[in-house]
Amino acid sequence: MAGRFISFEGIDGSGKSTQARLLADALRAQGHTVTLTREPGGSTGAEEIRRLVLEGDPDRWSPETEILLFTAARRDHLEKTIRPALARGEIVITDRFADSTRIYQGITRGDLVATVNRLHDLMIATEPDLTILVDIDPAIGLSRARARAGTELRFEDMGLQTQIQMRAGFLALAAEHPRFRTIDGALTPEAVAADILRTVLADMG
Numbered sequence: 284m285a286g287r288f289i290s291f292e293g294i295d296g297s298g299k300s301t302q303a304r305l306l307a308d309a310l311r312a313q314g315h316t317v318t319l320t321r322e323p324g325g326s327t328g329a330e331e332i333r334r335l336v337l338e339g340d341p342d343r344w345s346p347e348t349e350i351l352l353f354t355a356a357r358r359d360h361l362e363k364t365i366r367p368a369l370a371r372g373e374i375v376i377t378d379r380f381a382d383s384t385r386i387y388q389g390i391t392r393g394d395l396v397a398t399v400n401r402l403h404d405l406m407i408a409t410e411p412d413l414t415i416l417v418d419i420d421p422a423i424g425l426s427r428a429r430a431r432a433g434t435e436l437r438f439e440d441m442g443l444q445t446q447i448q449m450r451a452g453f454l455a456l457a458a459e460h461p462r463f464r465t466i467d468g469a470l471t472p473e474a475v476a477a478d479i480l481r482t483v484l485a486d487m488g
Contacts, residue, residue: 286369287487288409290380292456293417294449296424297468298475302417303378305476306483310374318368321378322356326363329356346392353384354402361409380411386452391445413486415479416457419468421446 289306291299300321307319323333336344336352344352357380368375381403389396425446457463464482468475 286372287374287413288365288369288411289374289376289483290382290411290414291376291378291417292380292382292386292414292453293468294419294421294424294446294453296427296429297417297419298427298472299415299417299468300378301472302415302466302468302475302479303376305472306415306479307376309476309480310376310483316371316373318364318373318375319378320360320364320375322360322380322383323353324356325360325365325377328359328363332356332359346388346395347398349392350384350388350395350399350402353388354406357381357384358406361407365409377411380414381407381409382414382453382456385456386449390452391448411462413483414457414460414463415482416453416463416465417468417475418450418454418465421450423469424450 291303293299303321304319307317310317322329323336324330332352332355336349336356360377365375365377381399384403385396385399389399421443425443454465457465464486466475466478466482470478
């Protein structure tokens, strides 16, 4: 039995990580077997790369180097976690996938979309069955993201204008690809979770 591959996307502070977890819990409660994972990360090798790209100075890596690092992490994630779970017939929910690279490195750090897509086609060649875009005002998202404790703030430190640009990029992707469903992230977490669950169950038929 083929599994189902669902990704969550959104700007920093949109609440997508919380919502991915809540969806996994809700689907498990209905009897589904779910693998909840994240990017960058989701496998041992990819988690090591995560520390390289999410910590440190905003100018630590060039956009081109970031694309290579994220793609390397994604390839390991795909091989070690995503494909095996799908082969077992599970629902795989990932907090970010290739669309984040298309936005973060492809658009906001230079005109590198063609480069991202060429490398994706060569090394990944996989898209989610369904992508949930949790949409929120960039100023609210950035405020939330900066309020979180931790060291993974390299992209948040690029500032509000970058978040505005990323939101526009995600909305443009959502308009272009039918696999996207855009959810209003400004509602209460409970209301957002209910909207997402309804959307996912309808998509699953």
